[in-house]
Amino acid sequence: MGKIIVLPETTQNPISLIGMRAGVCWGADITDAAKNYKRGLECIENNHGRTLEYVNVELVIDGYSARVIREWYTHLGGSPTRLQASTRYINYKNFEYITPHKIENNEEAKKIFDETMKIITENAQKLEEMGIPREDSAMLLPLGMGTKIVDKRNLRNLIDMSRQRQCTRAYWEYRELFSDICKALSSISEEWAYIVKTQFMPKCEYLGYCPEKYTCGRKPKKA
Numbered sequence: 514m515g516k517i518i519v520l521p522e523t524t525q526n527p528i529s530l531i532g533m534r535a536g537v538c539w540g541a542d543i544t545d546a547a548k549n550y551k552r553g554l555e556c557i558e559n560n561h562g563r564t565l566e567y568v569n570v571e572l573v574i575d576g577y578s579a580r581v582i583r584e585w586y587t588h589l590g591g592s593p594t595r596l597q598a599s600t601r602y603i604n605y606k607n608f609e610y611i612t613p614h615k616i617e618n619n620e621e622a623k624k625i626f627d628e629t630m631k632i633i634t635e636n637a638q639k640l641e642e643m644g645i646p647r648e649d650s651a652m653l654l655p656l657g658m659g660t661k662i663v664d665k666r667n668l669r670n671l672i673d674m675s676r677q678r679q680c681t682r683a684y685w686e687y688r689e690l691f692s693d694i695c696k697a698l699s700s701i702s703e704e705w706a707y708i709v710k711t712q713f714m715p716k717c718e719y720l721g722y723c724p725e726k727y728t729c730g731r732k733p734k735k736a
């Protein structure tokens with residue numbers, strides 16, 4: 514089970530911040546908290562995407578697979594940045610790994626899966642004992658191994674990510690990871706809870722139709 518830590522550098526009141534930044538450009542009174550909030554809400558509702566880029570999100574994303582983090586890294590818009598746990602300096606003896614639900618619930622499949630992970634651990638250890646450097650033995654590590662990243666991006670990027678990754682056809686672990694992020698952000702302030710509820714959604718919900726070639730059927734295809 515993965516864990517999301519929302520770092521204190523994450524904007525606490527994103528709607529108010531958006532309203533303050535936009536207010537500077539509109540010559541508004543940005544000392545009025547209620548007006549800032551109202552202006553921020555309007556920016557979001559009117560799709561003024563640039564204003565969303567002032568909202569900072571810094572997370573520790575821990576205990577998800579290297580595979581899902583590989584997909585996470587494809588969201589490049591707005592130049593996000595991140596650090597990832599090293600495979601050179603960390604000892605991956607008995608590394609943690611993510612077991613898919615369909616394998617977890619199938620005794621025979623789970624046995625094969627766990628045995629494979631055990632063999633990888635043992636053989637990586639044998640290579641290290643032979644004097645092979647860890648950066649080389651780490652080539653054996655599977656995409657299913659657990660990893661940890663420190664991630665920094667803006668709200669616009671996260672909203673865009675929700676449209677792709679809350680899609681029913683997106684990889685199940687990504688959907689679970691995104692749902693964990695929604696819970697973690699919603700818990701830090703009411704403004705975040707509002708944003709998660711109204712802005713994070715799969716693209717079919719936003720568009721009113723499904724643009725994917727292979728649809729899940731949740732929304733009709735575009736006529």
Ligand SMILES: Cc1cc2nc3c(=O)[nH]c(=O)nc-3n(C[C@H](O)[C@H](O)[C@H](O)COP(=O)(O)OP(=O)(O)OC[C@H]3O[C@@H](n4cnc5c(N)ncnc54)[C@H](O)[C@@H]3O)c2cc1C
Pocket residue numbers: 587588589590591670673677678680682683725
């Ligand atoms: C069902 C499904 C299947 C998928 N299958 C695959 C797969 O097989 N392989 C795979 O690699 N990915 C796959 N993806 C992921 C997807 O194709 C994208 O790679 C991923 O969502 C990140 O790209 P993005 O454009 O959505 O986000 P970002 O890179 O964050 O971009 C967000 C937006 O910013 C703008 N932007 C970003 N970069 C630029 C730029 N250089 N120039 C101009 N504008 C820019 C664009 O408007 C873009 O829409 C899949 C997704 C789904 C939902």
